[in-house]
Amino acid sequence: MxxxxxxxxxxxxxxxxxxxxxxxxxxxxxxxxxxxxxxxxxxxxxxxxxxxxxxxxxxxxxxxxxxxxxxxxxxxxxxxxxxxxxxxxxxxxxxxxxxxxxxxxxxxxxxxxxxxxxxxxxxxxxxxxxxxxxxxxxxxxxxxxxxxxxxxxxxxxxxxxxxxxxxxxxxxxxxxxxxxxxxxxxxxxxxxxxxxxxxxxxxxxxxxxxxxxxxxxxxxxxxxxxTRPAKPTAAFGARVFKITHDKNGERLTWVRVTGGELVARAELVPDQKANQLRVYQGTKFTVVPSVAAGEVCALTGLTDTYPGQGLGNAQDAMPAQLESVLTYAVDPQAEDISTCLAAMRELADEDPQLHVTWSASRQEIRVQIMGVIQLEVLRQMMTDRFNLNVDFVQGRILYKETITAAMEGAGHFEPLRHYAEVHLLLRPGKRGSGLIFDSTTSVETLPKNWQHQVLTSLPAKQQLGVLIGAPLTDVHVTLVTGRGSIVHTVGGDFRESSWRALRQGLMMLRAQGKCIVLEPWYDFRLTISRDQVGRAMNDIQQMSGQIDDSQDTTADDLTVLTGSAPVSEMRDYARTVNAYTHGQGSLEYTVAGYRPCHNEDEVIAAADYNPTADLDNPPGSVFVAHGAAYTVNWDKVPETMHLPYVYSSSKLTEMIFPAGS
The missing domain is CATH 3.40.50.300 (P-loop containing nucleotide triphosphate hydrolases)
Incomplete structure (x- = not known):
């Protein structure tokens, strides 16, 4: 069959x-x-x-x-x-x-x-x-x-x-x-x-x-x-696509078996076995001894799995494209904050896109969400599952940053008995591409193991922009040269020099006005009566949005407007629509990705971010002289590097970038 x-x-x-x-x-x-x-x-x-x-x-x-x-x-x-x-x-x-x-x-x-x-x-x-x-x-x-x-x-x-x-x-x-x-x-x-x-x-x-x-x-x-069935691999493989908890609190890992056979009590991750294999039919399930390739089941007994994870010979799925664009703080009201944090982390185990974070200094839990309906569901889940009454406050837009020109950034890390220097070429990437890291450096210039340290260090932490300290995105980062010391280079030196090189390049671009803030936009579909079209079009213009199409329906004397607008401007517009249409209109929207910020100056001023004061992301380099280390500011780095720069200003200017960058 x-x-x-x-x-x-x-x-x-x-x-x-x-x-x-x-x-x-x-x-x-x-x-x-x-x-x-x-x-x-x-x-x-x-x-x-x-x-x-x-x-x-x-x-x-x-x-x-x-x-x-x-x-x-x-x-x-x-x-x-x-x-x-x-x-x-x-x-x-x-x-x-x-x-x-x-x-x-x-x-x-x-x-x-x-x-x-x-x-x-x-x-x-x-x-x-x-x-x-x-x-x-x-x-x-x-x-x-x-x-x-x-x-x-x-x-x-x-x-x-x-x-x-x-x-x-x-x-x-x-x-x-x-x-x-x-x-x-x-x-x-x-x-x-x-x-x-x-x-x-x-x-x-x-x-x-x-x-x-x-x-x-x-x-x-x-x-x-x-249809034709997928061809399974001979060796065992499975991909995780969902994490849930049943009514008894048992953690369930949902998988599609892609090859071989999954048997009960199999060790799928170190020191963790699949205790039960459950095949669900709605809310009911049957416990089975094995699951063949091509089938779906839920596993008990695994504690560290995550959606998209590959088990056995299956590779992890590519990173998710959809992401939350709003962040809210959890208001525990009368509840214990540590109890709320434990509950939110369980929900984040099921939905990693919540990105639950805890700030000890502010005693604050923050979550990232897609929209207000999800917020209402989260509030209800906290009540139904954990008997906790919470609210969510201080909603903020999740901005990002990118670059519009190329730059070679350099980082040097040489405190006493340490040594590493890295040069990175930063180029604008295609919209939605995220951060891409690669190398064009020969192994004669920089041995393979040191190149590996650079390319694993760069994605090891979230890289931030230098305008408002928002996550950096849509940048192609290439290792173009570097140097280590057989005597003095130790673990972590290339990590420090890589992070500093990226940061220094961003500061150089900032000085040239080549860094920009990105904001999320909605694609919207607004249904209103025809006599309200003028009001709606004026509202959308005031929100810095755009209308792509307008169509009259065949019945009910309605008009449908479609277009796009910044999330920051449109996220509360549904209430306005409900008010001026007396509940007869409707607004639907979905996140359409990130575009250049429509009010960048205002956002930068409100953030009041000083990139040189961000001690976790220094743009300067560390050198040593007379047995003591000293710091060189980012703008003085080019004249103090040990290695010559690979790209001249004219070469950087001549570079062509992909459409949509």
């Missing part, structure tokens, strides 16, 4: 959980259809999910249809919980993207699409709510092909149970070689179609109504016919 792991992803209210119910019902896994609005959906098991009518946590179900065994992972739909959805994507064979026939392609759907591409997940599309007034199949298909991919193809079958000629032609057009064969033979074999789907060139589209179970059989038939 073929086994596939499939995740259902969607913008909130598109009908994702309703589709899960319909799939379970059609395959006999459940005998009664639950409803989200009635709080009895099979996979929305948490009390908060039932109350809010949205999926907050990912859930697992197993179903069988024909010769297909399907592990179904239902994921959160609200943008505030997108980080939990992203954690699931690396373990999927295929995804089902649910799109509402009446809502177009919202910004969060586009975000999901980009994430699915990032993790190379093949996608089926289910267009839901086709029974709603105003639903237009051709209009939705055109939107999908324009906004997502030309490969979005309705997989309609003819009387001979083959794809229609129109579907085959559109599928063939997505690959030049396939198109040539198709034009020559007039046929498209099933294995070829499976390959096009698996390679993300073609995306099967199905239309229906999950609530009325229309189109569900066609979708299931399509999953049986057009």
């Amino acid at each position: 073929k086994h596939i792991v499939t995740g259902i992803v969607a913008h909130v209210d598109a009908g994702k959980t309703t589709l899960s119910e319909a799939l379970l019902y059609k395959t006999g896994a459940i005998h009664t259809l639950g409803r989200v609005d009635q709080g009895d959906a099979f996979l929305d098991t948490d009390a908060m999910e039932k109350k809010r009518g949205i999926t907050i946590f990912s859930h697992q179900a197993e179903l069988t249809y024909g010769d297909l065994a399907l592990t179904l992972l239902d994921t959160p739909g609200h943008a505030d919980f997108a980080a939990q959805t992203e954690e699931v994507l690396p373990v999927l064979d295929y995804a089902i993207l649910v799109v509402s026939a009446t809502d177009g392609i919202p910004g969060y759907t586009r975000t999901l699409w980009h994430l699915l591409a990032r993790y190379h997940v093949p996608v089926y599309i289910f267009v839901n709510k086709m029974d709603a007034r105003g639903a237009d199949q051709q209009a939705v298909l055109t939107q999908l092909q324009n906004a997502l991919s030309a490969g979005c193809t309705p997989f309609n079958l003819d009387a001979q149970d083959q794809l229609t000629e129109e579907a085959m032609e559109n599928a063939a057009m997505q690959d030049d070689d396939v198109l040539g064969d198709y034009l020559a033979s007039g046929e498209l074999a099933d294995p070829t179609i499976r390959q096009l789907v698996a390679h993300r060139q073609v995306f099967p589209v199905y239309f229906g109504s999950a609530l009325k179970t229309k189109g569900i059989t066609a979708l299931l038939d399509g999953l049986v016919r057009w």
Whole structure:
């Protein structure tokens, strides 16, 4: 029997959980259809999910249809919980993207699409709510092909149970070689179609109504016919995609087995064994002795695992792309602060993107979040799970910093009986690339082990910018030369010189006005009545935002504005919309990444950050003379380095940087 792991992803209210119910019902896994609005959906098991009518946590179900065994992972739909959805994507064979026939392609759907591409997940599309007034199949298909991919193809079958000629032609057009064969033979074999789907060139589209179970059989038939299972490795491997705690407080590590076989009591990390292997069906589970490659289970007994971790021969997943953009302090009110910290750390164990930090000097717990809905859920979780009444205050924007020009930074660390010098080339990276570290230095110039010390030291701590002390991002850092001493260089010398070189280069760029502050932006979708459009457009302009599109709906005299705006300006705008539309309007937004700060001077002034006074991140270098160490300020470093600079000012000026940097 073929086994596939499939995740259902969607913008909130598109009908994702309703589709899960319909799939379970059609395959006999459940005998009664639950409803989200009635709080009895099979996979929305948490009390908060039932109350809010949205999926907050990912859930697992197993179903069988024909010769297909399907592990179904239902994921959160609200943008505030997108980080939990992203954690699931690396373990999927295929995804089902649910799109509402009446809502177009919202910004969060586009975000999901980009994430699915990032993790190379093949996608089926289910267009839901086709029974709603105003639903237009051709209009939705055109939107999908324009906004997502030309490969979005309705997989309609003819009387001979083959794809229609129109579907085959559109599928063939997505690959030049396939198109040539198709034009020559007039046929498209099933294995070829499976390959096009698996390679993300073609995306099967199905239309229906999950609530009325229309189109569900066609979708299931399509999953049986057009999917192919992943090829497992011979050696054992597994990838962690979620951490939870059950109602008894037992810590669960959720994994997808990628190769070999997972057996109970196996030692997966040093001195830690998988005590139980649980296969879940909603809230219920079965304890099994082993789990085969391709299957999903939850493990007990592991204490140090984390989402994205590779076990056995599996590699860790790439770092998550989605990140929190707001930070709040925890107000314990009458609760004990240490008890609150322990509870918050348990929640951070489940969701590392919370980034829970503790400041002993201020006696303050801080967390990072995606939005206000997540904040409300955190507050409720603290009450329900830990019997703690807390609030969250002092919300702040999480800014970042980057550079706009190249610079060679140098760092020297030579207190008595120590020695290391490092030169780093700093270049602007592509937007969203983070920090990249590499080397062009030959082993004759700097031995491999010393280069390794440099390249492991740079990412070992969070590197900060020099404008407001925010995290540095989108910078390509290259080791271009360095020097050590066989006699005096000891562990840690290259770490110190590397950090100082990076910092010194940033200070040089700061002096030239080539450092900038980045702020998070939202992509928004604002629905209002047509007579309120002028008010809304003026508001968005005042928020330094931009409107990309304006569309009148076919009913209800409404207009939909889409665009983007800074998080700092728009995060409280939903209340304003609710007030001037008397509760009839709606504002949806999702984090669209970081862009240059719209009010940089104001932000820098408010931060009042002195980079030379940051003792944890010194930009100067340390030399020795007459048996005593002394510090050279960052601006005097170039004239005191032992090694000549690799790049001249003219070479740095001539460098070309990637688009979007």
